[in-house]
Amino acid sequence: MSVLLQTPSQNVLFDTGTPAAAEMALLPNLRALGIGKLDALILSHHDDDHDGGYPALAKALKIKKLWAGQPEHYPQARAQHCADGTRWQSGGTVFEFLTPPPAANAKDNEKSCVLRVIANGRAILITGDLGVAGERAIMAKYGSALYSNVLVLGHHGSKTSTAEAFLDTVEPETAIAANGFANAFRHPHPEVVARLEARQIELLRTDHDGAAVLVFGADGIGRVAHPRKWWQRKPL
Incomplete structure (x- = not known):
C-alpha cells in the first residue's frame, strides 16, 4: 500500500509498499510526476508491505519529515510518532493524526498511524492495518467526527x-x-465487500483497477482515469 497526497505546495506519502513495489512502481511514478523530495513520509507500521520500500525511497529522495507508528525502527532518521492530535496545514488542506494509543502487548497492526486529510470540505481517512479494536478506540473518541467521503480500507x-x-x-x-x-490473501475479503455493497459504498480495487487518482475540488471529488494499466505477474 502507498498513498500520495498532494497539495499545491506539499507532497506527503503514506506508506511505501514492499521493496520490490517501491523500486518497480512507486519510485518510477514519483519520478514521472517530477517529485524529487517529500515534505512528509508516514510509515504506518513496521510491516514489509507498508514500510519495506523505505530504504529505497530514502536513497532516492530527500525526505523532510518522517512520521511512524513504530518510530523505534528508524532511529537514524529520527522518526517522530504519529501521535493522536498532531496536525498541520498546507494551504487550505488539513492533515491530522487520529492514531489510537495501542493496548499493552499490541501487535504491529494495532500500532498503525491513522491519518485524516480534509480539503475543500471533503475528507479521506487512512488507517494502515488497524484492526477492529483500534477502530473501536477511535470511534469512542471521535464518533461522528470521523466522517470521511473516502476510506482506504484497513488491512487491505x-x-x-x-x-x-x-x-x-x-x-x-x-x-x-x-x-x-492475485494477492495470496485474496483481499478484499468477501464479508467486507458485502458490508460495502449493503451500504451502497463504491469500492475501488487496486488489484482490478490499478491506481486510484482522486481530486478533491471545490465542486466535489473528481477522477483521473488511466488509459492503460499494468500488473506484475507473480510466479505460481
Missing part, C-alpha cells in the same frame, strides 16, 4: 478490519482496497 480489506459499526460511523461514499494483483 481484511475481515479483521472495517467493522460494520466503523463503516456506519465514517459513512464513506467511496472505499479503496489497496492490494496486489
Whole structure:
C-alpha cells in the first residue's frame, strides 16, 4: 500500500509498499510526476508491505519529515510518532493524526498511524492495518467526527478490519482496497465487500483497477482515469 497526497505546495506519502513495489512502481511514478523530495513520509507500521520500500525511497529522495507508528525502527532518521492530535496545514488542506494509543502487548497492526486529510470540505481517512479494536478506540473518541467521503480500507480489506459499526460511523461514499494483483490473501475479503455493497459504498480495487487518482475540488471529488494499466505477474 502507498498513498500520495498532494497539495499545491506539499507532497506527503503514506506508506511505501514492499521493496520490490517501491523500486518497480512507486519510485518510477514519483519520478514521472517530477517529485524529487517529500515534505512528509508516514510509515504506518513496521510491516514489509507498508514500510519495506523505505530504504529505497530514502536513497532516492530527500525526505523532510518522517512520521511512524513504530518510530523505534528508524532511529537514524529520527522518526517522530504519529501521535493522536498532531496536525498541520498546507494551504487550505488539513492533515491530522487520529492514531489510537495501542493496548499493552499490541501487535504491529494495532500500532498503525491513522491519518485524516480534509480539503475543500471533503475528507479521506487512512488507517494502515488497524484492526477492529483500534477502530473501536477511535470511534469512542471521535464518533461522528470521523466522517470521511473516502476510506482506504484497513488491512487491505481484511475481515479483521472495517467493522460494520466503523463503516456506519465514517459513512464513506467511496472505499479503496489497496492490494496486489492475485494477492495470496485474496483481499478484499468477501464479508467486507458485502458490508460495502449493503451500504451502497463504491469500492475501488487496486488489484482490478490499478491506481486510484482522486481530486478533491471545490465542486466535489473528481477522477483521473488511466488509459492503460499494468500488473506484475507473480510466479505460481
